[in-house]
Amino acid sequence: MAFIEWDDRYSVGVARFNEQHQRLVGMINRLDEAVHQGTERQVLLQVLSDLAGYTKTHFAEEERLMEEHGYPELASHREEHKRLNREVAGLYTSYFTSKKPLTADMMAFLKNWLYDHIQGNDKRYQPFFSERGIS
């Protein structure tokens, strides 16, 4: 069983964003698998760095669509994205600078980090885009 199982309840109603969220889930699952396989540190750092990079790309795409359609909560959503970017970058840095292994706590943090955002802020744009025929 994967570390994070995708479920339709996590759908935000916009196909491209669901796909991007699933890709993020896949990256976190890969990281978890690699941790369990005792994969070398250098590889884990690369996966974490890829995750941080793709997160930025995904957030920018969400913000672009929100901007294009005048989403009223864009400013607060953008702030939340900034915070999440900082958090994943912080995780990378603390793992990079410490000599300790990547812990279950860090993995649990990443799982919640993604879920909370999808279930919280992202779900809020679903009706807005749906009213504009974007699915």
Ligand SMILES: [Fe+2]
């Ligand atoms: Fe978002």
